[in-house]
Amino acid sequence: MSTSPKADSSALVEKLERESRNATRAMLAEFWYYFSQNRGAVIGLAVFLVLVVTAVFAPLIAPHAPDMQYRDSFLVPPVWQEGGKWDFLLGTDPVGRDMLSRLIYGAQYSLFIGCVVVFVALTGGVIIGLIAGYMRGAVDTFIMRIMDIILAFPSLLLALVVVALLGPGLMNAMFAIAIVLQPHFVRLTRAAVLAERSRDYVVAARVAGAGHFRLMFKTILPNCLAPLIVQATLSFSNAILDAAALGFLGVGAQPPTPEWGTMLAEAREFILRAWWVVTFPGLAILITVLAINLVGDGLRDALDPKLKRS
């Protein structure tokens, strides 16, 4: 037995890493087990994946360009109705654009909005919440009062006013929605940090000499992730709904962008003449939001140990 201490320790590190990988894999397997128990969640996930594929490959899938106007085909009904054309499966809008193609490109906008808003709200919210929960005292009080103030306004109204002040447009709308969704992340993170910070493993890390940043981001944060993931999913669907509402009110994405809410706003005056220009964009919003909410419910069941069936 003449192995050097160095080789010995590297073997140990490798063994520990392997075990930790196994543990992660076991955790994921357990998570998937609980998640897949929920049939709705699996269906929601499947629909969501289809939407992602649609959005990514929109240029390949869409039969027409989203802003191409066919002068001879204004308000053509869907193909199964009298007067429908095979060229336009879901009909055309008042200026002769293909509904189906616009809906397909619209998926890009909705998913993009959801991703950006959740990223901004989550990052901002987690950092602010970590600071509030970790620092306590005056900083905490100050931060939480500001969050209370934001929460005192109905989110859509505040977003509407912020966009009205900044000027209409998709970017400003996303920014406004991120602002109004952020307090939820701050509150959740802070509550989780408060629950975790006096636990033994955090105290141990502190005694071992971990700095503030390491304690906040590497020690505490990973243990607060479950509620944040669920909230992120809910915020994703909220962001899509709110952005569509702002588009509908005329301050979100601007025409001729094929954003679903904006499409609805453009179609409003035709509701009694051409049902399809109103029905399909809204249906697209509903299906997307519903799919994400189904996933959110499944995630909550799978990640929340209190609700786990034992």
Add this chain to the structure above:
Amino acid sequence: MFRFFLGRLGLLIPTFLGVTIVAFGLVRILPADPLELLAGERGMSPERKAELMRQMGMDLPIWEQYLAYLGNLFQGDLGTSFASKRPVLDEFLQLFPATVELSFCAILIAVAIGIPLGILAAVKRGSFIDQTVMGTALIGYSMPIFWWGLLLIILFSGILQWTPVSGRISLMYFFPQVTGFMLIDSLLSGEKGAFLSAVRHLILPSIVLATIPLAVIARQTRSAMLEVLGEDYVRTARAKGLPPHRIIGLHALRNALIPVITTIGLQVGVMLAGAILTETIFSWPGIGKWLVDSIARRDYAVVQGGLLLIAAIIMLVNLIVDILYGLVNPRIRHN
């Protein structure tokens, strides 16, 4: 109880002051100059502008302006609408009953349908009924209500022609405003058919506005009920041989309703946000439509005042809910 009330009120004051700062600040960081909006396209001379700024106190330091704003606020002065030249508070009070009427009917629908459905789903947990109710509730929760409103208009106003498309009452009827609530005023007027017309105008917007709160209340009632049904005292009641309707109606429901009350209170904010969309779709002359129109007209005094009043109402409702909560649940009060 009084100390509990004071404590809650004390928490609200800093938040309310913060809300006034936000309402005040939002209009100050405008990219557009309100005075230029006032002048319109012809513009105004620098001298005139300076004079107006002095008149409106806009040459003072920002904190003095804020204090003046706060002072006016406590005297009930929320500024004057650029568009109508009327005090913002007067306009608000004139339009508010329409929104209250709509929201009240909506919350009534949401509670009257949501709570029984939630109880039913909880009692029949895992059954086909439970799955249908919860599936429908999730659809309602995910609904873009502005689209839902349009769909209902297509069906009920377009195809079936049962309900009118917009407004609060048919133009045939004209009677003085007494309470501002169309249902009551139409009854008071004594005109034949006026009440029915008001109901027909109210029904679609109420359904649209009720959709999301209904879904939330049904989901919340179900989960609160499930939690309570697992408690020891329910098991005891069962063991005593009480009939199921007594167990559910008396022992379980009363305790399950406590968190549901909070949920209903929280829906007021959701309602007021939903009113913005619902009133726009149905041309309902309430504060939601007023705010959207004012934003489009860049009538910032109205936006500022409306934002503040709505936030104040929501805070007030939350306070009332908190107090109710303390009344029904002594544990909260003494904590």
